[in-house]
Every structure is written in structure tokens, then in C-alpha cells.
Amino acid sequence: xxxxxxxxxxxxxxxxxxxxxxxxxxxxxxxxxxxxxxxxxxxxxxxxxxxxxxxxxxxxxxxxxxxxxxxxxxxxxxxxxxxxxxxxxxxxxxxxxxxxxxxxxxxxxxxxxxxxxxxxxxxxxxxxxxxxxxxxxxxxxxxxxxxxxxxxxxxxxxxxxxxxxxxxxxxxxxxxxxxxxxxxxxxxxxxxxxxxxxxxxxxxxxxxxxxxxxxxxxxxxxxxxxxxxxxxxxxxxxxxxxxxxxxxxxxxxxxxxxxxxxxxxxxxxxxxxxxxxxxxxxxxxxxxxxxxxxxxxxxxxxxxxxxxxxxxxxxxxxxxxxxxxxxxxxxxxxxxxxxxxxxxxxxxxxxxxxxxxxxxxxxxxxxxxxxxxxxxxxxxxxxxxxxxxxxxxxxxxxxxxxxxxxxxxxxxxxxxxxxxx
Amino acid sequence: xxxxxxxxxxxxxxxxxxxxxxxxxxxxxxxxxxxxxxxxxxxxxxxxxxxxxxxxxxxxxxxxxxxxxxxxxxxxxxxxxxxxxxxxxxxxxxxxxxxxxxxxxxxxxxxxxxxxxxxxxxxxxxxxxxxxxxxxxxxxxxxxxxxxxxxxxxxxxxxxxxx
Numbered sequence: 297x298x299x300x301x302x303x304x305x306x307x308x309x310x311x312x313x314x315x316x317x318x319x320x321x322x323x324x325x326x327x328x329x330x331x332x333x334x335x336x337x338x339x340x341x342x343x344x345x346x347x348x349x350x351x352x353x354x355x356x357x358x359x360x361x362x363x364x365x366x367x368x369x370x371x372x373x374x375x376x377x378x379x380x381x382x383x384x385x386x387x388x389x390x391x392x393x394x395x396x397x398x399x400x401x402x403x404x405x406x407x408x409x410x411x412x413x414x415x416x417x418x419x420x421x422x423x424x425x426x427x428x429x430x431x432x433x434x435x436x437x438x439x440x441x442x443x444x445x446x447x448x449x450x451x452x453x454x455x456x457x458x459x460x461x462x463x464x465x466x467x468x469x470x471x472x473x474x475x476x477x478x479x480x481x482x483x484x485x486x487x488x489x490x491x492x493x494x495x496x497x498x499x500x501x502x503x504x505x506x507x508x509x510x511x512x513x514x515x516x517x518x519x520x521x522x523x524x525x526x527x528x529x530x531x532x533x534x535x536x537x538x539x540x541x542x543x544x545x546x547x548x549x550x551x552x553x554x555x556x557x558x559x560x561x562x563x564x565x566x567x568x569x570x571x572x573x574x575x576x577x578x579x580x581x582x583x584x585x586x587x588x589x590x591x592x593x594x595x596x597x598x599x600x601x602x603x604x605x606x607x608x609x610x611x612x613x614x615x616x617x618x619x620x621x622x623x624x625x626x627x628x629x630x631x632x633x634x635x636x637x638x639x640x641x642x643x644x645x646x647x648x649x650x651x652x653x654x655x656x657x658x659x660x661x662x663x664x665x666x667x668x669x670x671x672x673x674x675x676x677x678x679x680x681x682x683x684x685x686x687x688x689x690x691x692x693x694x695x696x697x698x699x700x701x702x703x704x705x706x707x708x709x710x711x712x713x714x715x716x717x
Numbered sequence: 718x719x720x721x722x723x724x725x726x727x728x729x730x731x732x733x734x735x736x737x738x739x740x741x742x743x744x745x746x747x748x749x750x751x752x753x754x755x756x757x758x759x760x761x762x763x764x765x766x767x768x769x770x771x772x773x774x775x776x777x778x779x780x781x782x783x784x785x786x787x788x789x790x791x792x793x794x795x796x797x798x799x800x801x802x803x804x805x806x807x808x809x810x811x812x813x814x815x816x817x818x819x820x821x822x823x824x825x826x827x828x829x830x831x832x833x834x835x836x837x838x839x840x841x842x843x844x845x846x847x848x849x850x851x852x853x854x855x856x857x858x859x860x861x862x863x864x865x866x867x868x869x870x871x872x873x874x875x876x877x878x879x880x
Contacts, residue, residue, distance in 0.1 A: 395870070488764050488773040491872035495837055517796045521789040622872045626774055638771055642778070645770075646786075650876040651761065651777045653790055656798035659875050663837055 317680035324497040330618035338363035344603035348447040349484035370413040379439035467545035470595035478630035479577035490649030496662035498621040505598040506703035534698035544600025544710030546703030563593025741879040798877030807831035822849035
């Protein structure tokens, strides 16, 4: 504790807690660090909130969380997507109760104050108490900056700073890759969300998403009983790479393995013959490029701090406290993909969520990890795997072997930058 | 059905439900698996009880094949979400015989309350289950089990056991 307090007193404390080859255990357990993360990460940088397809029609709305805050994602009549904070300007009551719906306005149940779905105050009862309709200065709070990419809606509480596209950088290309799997070039997240309460610090999840070292061990049980071909992608012999995409984003690039086989739909655990309608629609839409797209498959990318795309699933990680977070997960739906969408839902149910045959085991590791780091010694977590062999690819990104911790090092480097800003 | 037959049926049905519950509580994977018919469905919806499981994600939506996969994963001993296995006891109550399905199965509804203990902590699960029971000699087999958790719209902790 003394070490930590000294470190906290130091201007460059995060440089001491986060080193190139190791990070301090207190980063996962100290409530004061979590409180600082809320201000410097969750309520500053671009955070993934929802998808435009969840509010497809004018006046649709859906409740979301951003950090600890309850947010209403609305589509106003002009088609714009808004992120309103679920709080009445009068007494701070929650204005919206329903999880989703369609409405032009929200009425606070406490004193009947009514707001347009853009947050503008429409009126309040018995207005003579205010000398008439005088309080037009009041409105619901909203997330200052809202932007979307491939329909993924992000919010930032910083009124200025990097644009979403600047923040996404090279990771934007991974979302493009996902959209290309649709014959119409569009994805939708309309299959609902599994909500998995996880008794672990959110960073353990973010680090694990592109950790290629764990799958053979944590997921060996399901790989062995299903004869899955996923395991070898994350072996010592795999030609897949892990790539630091910058700004804390990272990916497991499995394409080198899939290119070796050159079999369309192998990435999805099937063959082109078994998906004739989808394959035909892709060929019609993408022409000669369809073959390569269907060989290479979906991205496996962690977008800092909370959006994870695992080929056919999307995860939204939201913190609750220093030792608790919620994983929201759903199946990607590809516009115009017909039969493929149903299969993605079925595969996702089998894999993710509280009973998922993959994710429940990851979650057990997160929770064991959280209990583990409560032990005081050896103080540090090692993130050095692959430092001896990491290299720069043709585009200038740091890459490592399939099982290396390049992604984690990229995560921590960006985290440190934000926390010291 | 005479009054006596209905009474016997109810006793047999209750005995089947209690047996199924005990086998699940005690992680008796082989005996639990043997209860199912070949066309079985095991379903735990998420969000709402009336979702379309082909269009929305569920917590569990297993056909017979996937029930086997789930149990085979448990049998490896390396299904870490259940290694070590949860310790559990569940109570079943408010049993109602609801009718007969198109396939001739008896539809039964019942409430349950389940206490699960593991390193994460002790967790209370509760809800209502719909069972479809198919005559198999003097006993039944299970062709459908839908478990509607009372908190199905909330964030749930890991559910690695047989519910």
C-alpha cells in the first residue's frame, strides 16, 4: 500500500505502474484508479454505446449504459441519433423507464416534465409556479459528441479532441471488413443482447479479447468435444499474427491461416456448398472479390476501450465498479445474408453469454484473475510475451506471433497516455 | 381420463420433475441426459419469455445434439465455468398440468427456486419452467424444457450448471 500511495503521489504514477513488460496489480483493484478511469477514459474518450440499427425508425429509442450512466439512444424525427442522459432537469429523476420503444417525447413520472427525444424541454405542469413557460434554458443532458462508423454509435464527453475516425484509425478498416461480409455492405445488431454480469475489472476483459495465448487452454474443453478447427489458429505453429493497431486497439489477424486453406466459409466452420444462397449473394454483390472476402472471414478486433468484434459477435463491455463489469453480447446480422443470419444467432447462443460454451469459461478466468490479483505479491502482471520477437509489418504496425501479448502492450500504452493526460 | 388416472398421472409427473431436478442438482450428467427425447429442446430465453429463438439470442437454446455437446464439455472436467461444479439445491412448486401438446406430450408448468454456491458467491435463481413430457412405458421422457428466469431481462452471472 505504501508503494501505491507513493506512486499515486507521483506525477508520473502511471508510468511507474505501467511498464513495457509488466503492469501493477493495483490497476485492477484500487477504487481510486477506477474513479480516475471514469473521468479520463469512460467520460472522455470515444466509447461504444450502441448500433444505429437498434433505432432503425424515426422516434425509436433504446436504453444503454455509458460507464455508470444510463443513456437513452434516440433517433429523432430528422433521422439523427442522439445520446440523452436519462435524468430530468428538474429533480434528477430517471425520465425513461422502458428499455426500448418508439416515442417523440419522454415524460418524467415524478412531476410530469416532458422532453422531446432530442432532449429539449417541451413543458411542465402548472407553469405559473415559474411565472409561465420561462425555464426554456433547461433540457435533458446529452453526450456532447456523438458519431458513428459502419452504424456503430460512439459517444464522447469531451467537447473537443480527436474525431471518431481519428480515434478508430486503422481499426476502422476492421469494421469495414465486417460490413463487407454482408451482400449489401451493411450490418445490423437486431438480435437482442445477452447480458453477462462479470465479477472482474473491465481491463481483464479488454486485454483477453486479443490474447491468442489462452484459447488452447481455456477453451480446450469445447474444442476437443466439437472437433473445432479454432484451436490451431492460436497454436505455436500458427501463422496468424496479433497486431497493435494503435490508440489501444488490437487484432488477432487470422487471415494468414485462412489464406493457406483458400476455402470460402472455412472461417465460419462450414463450406461454400453448405451456404449456397449466401455465397451466391456475395458473388453477385462483390464479384471477383467475393472469394477472398469469404476466405478471410470476419475481424477479431478489440476497439479501445469497450467494443470487441469476434468474427460474428459484437461485445460491449461496460464497467460497474473496480471489480465488476457487464459484457453485452449479440450475434452480428448481415443485411441480405438470409440463412447465414440464423446460423450466426445459433452459433452465438452456443458460444457467448452466461451459459456460452466459450465465454462462460473466459468469464470464469476473469473472475479467478480478479481474486488472484487481490494477493499482494508478486505485485506485477507480466505482459512481456513476444517482446523478444515482435516486429513491424509493411504498414508500420507492431505485430507478433499468434500467441504473443502485443495487443496488451498496445492497450496499456494508450491507457497510460490517457491516464496521464 | 378418470379421477384415479389423473391422480396417478400427477404423482408420476411430480416424481419425474423431482428426479430431473435432483439429477441436475447433483451434476449427474449421464442420468440427466438419458431423460431427454431425441427431438428435445432445452431453452432459457433472454430479455423476454416470448422472443423468437431463431431471430434473437437466448441464454440457452439447445437441440438434442447441443445438449450432448454441453454435457460432453462438462464431462471433460475442464469446462472451467463448472470446474469445480456448483453446489446446488432447487425447490419445485406450483406444479400445474396444463394440457396436451400437438405431439401428444403432457405440458406441465412449475415454479422453481434454486440456490447455487460456488467461489463467486451464493446465487439465488428463480423462475417458471414449462416441461413437455412424453409417455415412455410407465414413465416419461422430457421433450421440451423452457426455463423463464424472473430476472431474464437483467445482467446474469455465469450459468454453467444445468438449470
